[in-house]
Amino acid sequence: MGEDPIREGLRDTPARVARAYQELFAGLYIDPDSVLDKTFDESHEELVLVTDIPMYSTCEHHLLPFHGVAHVGYIPNAEGQVTGLSKLARLVDLYARRPQVQERLTSQVADALVRKLNPRGVIVVMQAEHLCMGMRGIKKAGALTTTSAVRGLMRDSASTRAEAIELIKAR
């Protein structure tokens, strides 16, 4: 009699899973905020917005991917202190490496910008598909979740927020 098919199917699986998740979560100990250590003074006081940053993260409930795009914008402070555009994408990447929920990921990116750049306003919008809702459970592939976090002027001024949202929609 051959090997029990269930045992056979699962052979090496725990070790493979451990290796795969070790790789997935590599870099977990890097402080995401450190990517914003380098700033420069461009005397630019208007909105800086990077849209459609590809985002891949892992849902902390099911350890399945959620993926989509992030739009990250900020209004520099009176000194015009800005950071490199790539650093906004790096910030998203580093927070996304953690097992996450989308709401927390969105807020963490916004709060990091507030801490490190002291900007007048911040907006972060993420739109993602959660495979835990697509390939299992309720099985609604294609359902999209949108989350936003606004800080400072983006929260307090409806017209500033509307301008940023228009630019995100018009991309």
Ligand SMILES: Nc1nc2c(ncn2[C@@H]2O[C@H](COP(=O)(O)OP(=O)(O)OP(=O)(O)O)[C@@H](O)[C@H]2O)c(=O)[nH]1
């Ligand atoms: N708010 C939020 N919920 C999430 C996120 N990722 C996954 N979830 C949800 O977390 C919930 C976990 O619910 P549980 O009842 O503990 O788990 P479950 O029995 O596997 O739930 P089902 O997915 O409905 O089968 C599910 O409703 C998921 O859809 C996220 O980023 N944000």
